[in-house]
Amino acid sequence: NNQKGTFAEGNFEPTNTFDASQNIAAVYASEEFQITDRLKSIIGLRFEKFDLYYTGTNNQGDVVLDNEKILDKADLFPSANFIYALSDESNLRLDYGRTTARPSFKEASITQIFDPLSSTTFNGNIDLQPTYVDNLDLRWETFGDKAQMFAISAFYKNFKDPIELSYF
Secondary structure, eight states, rough: OOOOOOOOOOOOGGGGGGEEEEEEEEEEEEEEOOOOOSEEEEEEEEEEEEEEEEEETTTTTTTTEEEEEEEEEEEEEEEEEEEEEESEEEEEEEEEEEEEEEEOOOTTOOEEEEETTTTEEHHHHHTTEEEEEEEEEEEEEEGHHHOOOOEEEEEEEEEEEOOOOOOO
């Protein structure tokens, strides 16, 4: 009402129109094991069932996909953490975990969405698959007074089918 502020207004474009939904069901279990006086492990396993449904239009406004399941994944994500007490004040840790990065609704689509701030048209890709990441971490940590901690860490990540933005 006061005509103040900044806004962007666009016209309706069929290629900007889509509807999507996702379902995720998951269960996780973990257990801690004291292997020796100085070595303990925490082992975990997560199961996830992931479904992505999509309805979208092409450039002419025709519905091309109507509530179609475009992703249907059942995955296991293990994790293992090993903690070795070098002394009462320091630990050495080795951790492994598998994770995922799933495409967003906009990324896994046939939409063409114009961003007025960057003057870029974003095109989705209906064939995108999730990225799977294997993570390996190594850390030395030492503890001081008053809950202080100093740590040196190194990590390695391996990406399978990374989702990347490309320009043309």
